[in-house]
Each structure stands twice: as structure tokens, then as C-alpha cells.
Amino acid sequence: xxxxxxxxxxxxxxxxxKQLQVLSSGLFSSGALPTFSERLKGLNAELKTDQLEIxxxxxxxxxxxxxxxxxxxxxxxxxxxxxxxxxxxVIDAIKRxxxxxxxxxxxxxxxxxxxxxxxRAAVSLSVKDIIVRSNLTILESNNHFRSxxxxxxxxxxxxxxxxxxxxxxTTDRQRGEGVFSKSIAALNRLNEIGYGRxxxxxxxxxxxxxxxxxxxxxxxxxADFKRKLKADFDIDFNQLFCITNLPISRFLEYLIASExxxxxxxxxxxxxxxxxxxGLMCRNTLSVGYDGSLYDCDFNQMLQIPISGDKRYLSDxxxxxxxxxxxxxxxxxYGCAAGSGSSCQGSIS
Amino acid sequence: MSDTxxxxxxxxxxxxxxDWSEPLGTRFxxxxxxxxxxxxxxxxxxxxxxxxxxxxxxCPYCIDAYTKDSLQRGITEEEMMEAVxxxxxxxxxxxxxxxxxMMNKHKKLSH
Numbered sequence: 001x002x003x004x005x006x007x008x009x010x011x012x013x014x015x016x017x018k019q020l021q022v023l024s025s026g027l028f029s030s031g032a033l034p035t036f037s038e039r040l041k042g043l044n045a046e047l048k049t050d051q052l053e054i055x056x057x058x059x060x061x062x063x064x065x066x067x068x069x070x071x072x073x074x075x076x077x078x079x080x081x082x083x084x085x086x087x088x089x090v091i092d093a094i095k096r097x098x099x100x101x102x103x104x105x106x107x108x109x110x111x112x113x114x115x116x117x118x119x120r121a122a123v124s125l126s127v128k129d130i131i132v133r134s135n136l137t138i139l140e141s142n143n144h145f146r147s148x149x150x151x152x153x154x155x156x157x158x159x160x161x162x163x164x165x166x167x168x169x170t171t172d173r174q175r176g177e178g179v180f181s182k183s184i185a186a187l188n189r190l191n192e193i194g195y196g197r198x199x200x201x202x203x204x205x206x207x208x209x210x211x212x213x214x215x216x217x218x219x220x221x222x223a224d225f226k227r228k229l230k231a232d233f234d235i236d237f238n239q240l241f242c243i244t245n246l247p248i249s250r251f252l253e254y255l256i257a258s259e260x261x262x263x264x265x266x267x268x269x270x271x272x273x274x275x276x277x278x279g280l281m282c283r284n285t286l287s288v289g290y291d292g293s294l295y296d297c298d299f300n301q302m303l304q305i306p307i308s309g310d311k312r313y314l315s316d317x318x319x320x321x322x323x324x325x326x327x328x329x330x331x332x333x334y335g336c337a338a339g340s341g342s343s344c345q346g347s348i349s
Numbered sequence: 350m351s352d353t354x355x356x357x358x359x360x361x362x363x364x365x366x367x368d369w370s371e372p373l374g375t376r377f378x379x380x381x382x383x384x385x386x387x388x389x390x391x392x393x394x395x396x397x398x399x400x401x402x403x404x405x406x407x408c409p410y411c412i413d414a415y416t417k418d419s420l421q422r423g424i425t426e427e428e429m430m431e432a433v434x435x436x437x438x439x440x441x442x443x444x445x446x447x448x449x450x451m452m453n454k455h456k457k458l459s460h
Contacts, residue, residue, distance in 0.1 A: 167425050209420065216421035220393065224423055 241346030
């Protein structure tokens with residue numbers, strides 16, 4: 001676990017501009033590796049948005065954990081949080097854009113005091129899939145948050161939870177000491193009220209590699225997770241989503257500090273798979289920052305690469321302005337296009 | 350040119366062995382990839398066997414490759430180390446079983 005956020009420790013890489021400098025220089029400026037734009041150009045491909053299906057909203061960077069790999073640089077010391085007015089803008093956007101999915105993320109999204117109001121509004125507006133990306137330990141942190149699983153159930157919220165491994169050692173090394181035990185306790189409680197067991201109460205887990213390597217086969221890892229979690233803890237869940245760690249923020253800092261950066265970037269570039277391009281999440285997702293600013297994805301949000309065009313806030317974007325918009329890319333995009341591809345819903349192909 | 354006999358970068362050039370003998374090299378790589386497909390043994394089990402053998406044959410390229418492969422498959426540290434011990438036990442057993450030959454020879458030659 002990281003001791004504090006990069007921002008709190010005044011690390012150079014807390015600045016997205018510095019991260020982009022790193023990702024533009026070295027292997028890429030020397031021509032040893034093609035930039036992501038060059039790779040697309042070589043294929044005569046351009047990434048553009050299709051139809052909006054997922055509204056992914058970052059409710060704030062505050063989190064009760066400080067995970068080593070966090071691309072948000074979230075933690076207890078981060079105070080950025082979505083205001084009540086911006087939540088109103090999100091609710092208005094749900095009415096206007098009618099997304100199939102509302103994907104709530106953070107930090108720990110539950111820590112936003114307006115979280116429940118937003119979920120209730122989404123339910124009343126008949127959003128088909130309301131996702132909360134829960135770190136699980138927040139649900140065990142105090143009596144207030146211990147009531148959230150019941151709230152999730154009452155509102156049919158789809159729970160997507162991070163669990164990097166079924167072993168305590170690996171999970172705690174990435175997410176902090178004691179995280180594994182609390183996560184198991186939270187999963188047990190979610191199972192007890194029907195999550196992962198009742199077909200209407202979806203409980204998915206998210207696996208991301210605990211280090212400088214790509215995830216293996218999602219199907220095989222899911223089978224191992226199901227077998228081990230059932231045998232050891234009587235835990236059931238629906239799907240395992242494998243997500244590749246993108247070289248930004250704290251994971252970028254880790255790659256550089258551990259002298260794995262160049263090899264990791266070479267691995268990503270070598271694993272580039274053109275077949276993933278049509279399924280990239282940026283093509284049907286709109287990412288909303290805690291201040292209502294708009295991005296092609298959560299990673300662009302953290303690198304502060306805004307969407308194309310002059311309408312850069314949710315309240316300004318016209319309903320018909322989503323489709324056929326050029327998607328902004330940089331070298332981190334290799335992470336989503338490597339191997340079987342990676343998205344917030346796991347592998348692509 | 351590397352200053353050491355082993356250079357990690359050489360692993361990436363492994364496929365170049367086909368340059369000097371295309372049919373043999375190609376057949377080797379086809380065989381290799383077939384061996385590691387799912388079969389009566391899972392790909393995960395084969396990866397652990399490969400990791401153990403990598404240590405026994407003391408191949409640094411193979412150790413790097415199958416440590417990474419183990420990580421990608423979610424194989425735990427305990428499983429990896431137990432596999433290496435299994436290989437080490439066979440290797441040391443193979444040495445020690447020759448002690449029987451030593452004992453036989455000793456018996457034959459001495460009063």
C-alpha cells in the first residue's frame with residue numbers, strides 16, 4: 001500500500017502534465033516505439049465515439065484506501081468531491097442522454113454524501129444498470145456504511161468490487177494490510193442478502209495484476225477465483241473483470257521506481273491488438289469528473305485530457321453532441337488495446 | 350555485444366533460430382505451442398511444471414518467462430515455490446540415488 005497520495009507527498013508525477021511528458025519521451029520520442037497515434041495512423045484507423053451507452057461519473061477522489069496501483073491517486077488525504085450542484089447536473093444529463101448504464105466510481109463513491117440521492121434519482125429515471133465500483137472495505141468501515149449493501153439491494157444496484165487476488169498476501173500487498181479480510185467479510189455479507197446468488201443482484205469482481213505484467217486469460221482466472229473463493233470462504237460472484245494497469249499516476253510511479261517502465265511499455269506495444277479497437281470503452285462512454293468536466297474515459301480524466309470540442313462540461317454538452325466525436329489518445333491507450341483488450345467491463349475480445 | 354554470457358534481451362530474439370534452419374525451428378515452435386495448450390493437464394498445471402523444469406535445467410530465460418507466466422495466471426507464490434522444490438527434490442534425488450552405485454562398487458572392491 002502507498003503511504004499517501006502522490007499529491008500529498010508533492011511527487012512530480014502528481015502533475016498530469018509531467019506524466020504526459022514521461023509518456024511522450026524516451027522510447028517514444030526516440031522512435032524505438034510508435035506512439036499510439038502513429039499506430040492508429042499505420043492502420044488508417046481513427047477512434048470516434050458511437051452511441052452513448054455508459055455515463056461514468058467520478059464522485060470524488062476521497063477513499064479509505066491508498067492502493068499502490070491507483071490511477072486516480074485517491075486516498076484519505078484527497079478532498080476533491082462532487083458537489084450537490086454537479087450531482088444535479090448529472091441527474092439532468094441522465095434525463096437528457098438516457099444512458100443504459102450509470103457507472104459510479106471514485107475514490108470510494110459511497111463516501112460522497114449525495115451518493116444515495118443520485119442512485120435514487122437514477123432508479124426513478126429507469127436507468128437499466130446502475131453500477132457502484134466499491135472497494136468493499138468501505139462497507140465494513142463503520143455502522144453508516146455497513147447499511148449500504150441493503151441500500152444497494154433495495155435499489156437494484158449492480159456491485160462491481162475490486163479484489164486483485166484470492167490470496168491475502170497478494171491482495172494486502174497491493175491494497176493495504178487488512179484489506180483482504182475486510183473484503184471477504186463484505187463479500188460474505190453481500191452474498192447473505194442475495195448478491196452473486198440472486199439473478200437480479202449482480203456482484204462482479206475486478207482483477208488487476210499486482211505488478212508489472214499483463215492479466216492472463218479472464219476465463220481461466222475467473223474459474224480459479226470462483227473455485228478458490230467458494231472453497232475457502234463460501235463466496236459466490238457473477239463475473240470476473242480483468243483490467244490491465246495503465247501506465248499513469250501511482251502505477252506509472254511504481255513502474256519507474258521499480259525500473260520496469262521501459263519493459264512494461266514494450267510489452268504493451270508488442271501486445272497491441274487492432275481487433276480491440278472497435279470494442280474500446282471510450283467509444284460508448286462519457287466520463288464525468290467530480291467538477292462536471294468531460295473526458296473520453298476515466299484515464300483521460302486523470303491525465304486531464306478533455307474531450308474534443310469546446311463543450312467541456314456536462315451542463316454544456318448538447319444531447320446530439322456525443323456521437324462521431326474524435327477520441328483523444330495518448331500512449332496509455334496501449335493498455336486498453338493490449339492482448340484481449342481491457343475496459344471497465346473486463347476483456348474486450 | 351553483451352559482457353555476460355546471458356543477455357535478457359536474447360529471449361526476444363529466440364524466434365530467430367529459424368533463420369539458420371527454418372524447417373526445424375518452425376517445427377520446434379509449433380510443437381512448443383501445442384505442448385502448452387489445454388489438454389489432459391490444464392495450461393496452469395503445465396506452466397508450473399515448466400517453472401520447475403526451468404530451475405532444474407537452470408535456464409535464466411525460462412525462469413524469467415515462466416515466473417511472468419505464473420503471475421499472469423494468478424499462480425500464488427506458495428505454488429511457485431512448491432513447484433521449484435518438487436524439481437529440486439527430483440534433482441537431488443537423482444544425485445543421491447547414484448550413491449547406491451557408489452555403495453555397490455565399494456562393496457565389490459573392498460573386503
